Amino acid sequence: MTDDLLGRHRAVLPDWLALYYDAPLEITHGEGRHVWDARGNRYLDFFGGILTTMTAHALPEVTKAVTEQAGRIIHSSTLYLNRPMVDLAERIAQLSGIPDARVFFTTSGTEANDTALLLATTYRRSNTVLAMRNSYHGRSFSAVGVTGNRGWSPTALSPLQTLYVHGGVRSRGPFAGLDDYDFVAACVDDLKDLLGHTRPPAALIAEPIQGVGGFTSPPDGLYAAFREVLHERGVLWISDEVQTGWGRTGEHFWGWQAHARSGPPDMLTFAKGIGNGMSIGGVVARAEIMNCLDANSISTFGGTQVTMAAGLANLNYLLEHDLQGNARRVGGLLIERLRAAAAHVPAVREVRGRGLMIGIELTKPGTDEADPAAASAVLEAARAGGLLIGKGGGHDTSALRVAPPLSLNVAEAEEGAAILEDALRSIQ
Known part of the structure; x- marks a missing residue:
């Protein structure tokens, strides 16, 4: 079970080996733009193992x-x-x-x-x-x-x-x-x-x-x-x-x-x-x-x-398969969708990026002060909604990182944007 695995992890691996989420996630398998955890939950993957699963999970040609x-x-x-x-x-x-x-x-x-x-x-x-x-x-x-x-x-x-x-x-x-x-x-x-x-x-x-x-x-x-x-x-x-x-x-x-x-x-x-x-x-x-x-x-x-x-x-x-072109087309749609969603969330300082490499910076509303707690809260809320994203930033890790596999399709981009919009609204 994941709880037992977490204890074993903490017993033998360094304290500085970071884990996402209050209840860390064990990913057991993936397909396309989706992954599953040890409890059978399915997630839309917008981080790809830190931009590493670039094309798709379990891509038959690579396998x-x-x-x-x-x-x-x-x-x-x-x-x-x-x-x-x-x-x-x-x-x-x-x-x-x-x-x-x-x-x-x-x-x-x-x-x-x-x-x-x-x-x-x-x-x-x-x-x-x-x-x-x-x-x-x-x-x-x-x-x-x-x-x-x-x-x-x-x-x-x-x-x-x-x-x-x-x-x-x-x-x-x-x-x-x-x-x-x-x-x-x-x-x-x-x-x-x-x-x-x-x-x-x-x-x-x-x-x-x-x-x-x-x-x-x-x-x-x-x-x-x-x-x-x-x-x-x-x-x-x-x-x-x-x-x-x-x-x-x-x-x-x-x-x-x-x-x-x-x-x-x-x-x-x-x-x-x-x-x-x-x-x-x-x-x-x-x-x-x-x-x-x-x-x-x-x-x-x-x-x-x-x-x-x-x-x-x-x-x-x-x-x-011109995945660069797909990143331009679908990424352009996704970033505009996220900008529209963020316009109604005072904690969002900026939505930036190109292609399928998008950052959402969070600050305390009305200021330029980083808000890492808000970033962590959005990360958790997105997971609860079935979406995995990342974090980063030079100001106390207050930026969300969105970087799906480059084969992402329009329907998946819309689904992920909707989940992320709900997650952003949840911190208000």
Whole structure:
């Protein structure tokens, strides 16, 4: 039973391993956009295991690919030639937009960002890194060191000297009152001033849309403007696409493409959705950057045959069924439906996002003060109504995160929006 499982969980796992809900949920199986718990309750899933079940639960094409590959060989390590790994790397290199691209596979977004930081600091011979305020890049020692979100940064110790830049959050901070053009100009001026006070950094690492931060983003073009400043100084740009990748924003395949006037980033990192639940992460970089390491390296579990088979099957399905276009169409409907619902709820400060990546920020009515208790209450009410969503935000976890599988249909979007509207109204 779930109650017994909770006791066992608490007895052997860390206290800081977070669980959602006052009565934590055990999910036993899923299909399409729905999951079931151990008591047989059915839920519409608008979070996908933190944006990881990107396409659908129990997608037959992925299940078949995993089963067939597992029947041949599951793992051999990167010390041996691996056809599925090469096949997927070729596809990702082509889709990345990075010229002369090389791909290195990891098991998670944390490890992908850790690798990108290793490459950047080695290539540039500098341990100074620029990152965005309110950012999140993973839970490793180096990734925590470039995370600008207090709630996800358990230590101030770091092998890196990190300097935090304005611009990742459009509606808060000293430039929030400016229009988009002046906002970008002010952030660029701030970046130039910062660079004038420090030794040349190795790289800027930035999420095009901040995931854990509550699905916040700057105006389009900000990172292109940053890139022009950085390029003059030889500073690399790492686009953290762990949550924005594979068409989730609807308008673009990668988040960096909303900032594309200066071309692709020097590196991009990915994870989450490509494996549709299988553990895949990775880095794409120009060959001269990827090849800058002068010591041996392997990845024991990065790029295993079974995860690569899943990634290939999932990527093929995603492209053949235009799930990016579906995210744009159905996501556009969903965000407008949620904005209309939120207009009648004083606690909703902002509904923001793109495609199927939507954030709802809650504050105490009439103020800008975060209200994490309200966010938790809405999370519980949505579950009671049969809907699973997430939480995040840089201001005491006061933002709801809505990120369904990309195959979401219109009827499911309407159903989820209605449940979430009732949940929001319940806190008034």
